[in-house]
Amino acid sequence: MAGVIAEIGDRVEGWSVGDRAAVGWLGGSCGHCAFCRVGDVVHCPERKAPGLSYPGGWARSITVPPMRSHASPTSSTSSTPPRSAARA
Numbered sequence: 001m002a003g004v005i006a007e008i009g010d011r012v013e014g015w016s017v018g019d020r021a022a023v024g025w026l027g028g029s030c031g032h033c034a035f036c037r038v039g040d041v042v043h044c045p046e047r048k049a050p051g052l053s054y055p056g057g058w059a060r061s062i063t064v065p066p067m068r069s070h071a072s073p074t075s076s077t078s079s080t081p082p083r084s085a086a087r088a
């Protein structure tokens with residue numbers, strides 16, 4: 001899913017309000033378990049998925065971990081992208 005950043009947490013770096021961002025089906029992991037330490041975040045016992053762990057693409061706004069957000073192109077076929085917030 002893709003949207004526009006409306007708010008940013010105090011410890012988030014590299015993102016600005018108004019940036020377009022996208023989140024894939026893997027919407028977060030703990031970053032410190034044995035799986036995460038070797039890059040196998042899919043098997044993290046604390047992995048998150050949009051629509052399951054937090055609201056998904058139909059929500060008016062969502063909060064996502066910044067490490068799972070990716071820059072999104074400025075052009076899109078979506079006329080009203082959801083607003084999102086990154087928190088760390």
Ligand SMILES: [Zn+2]
Nearest residue numbers: 030033036044
């Ligand atoms: Zn983990």
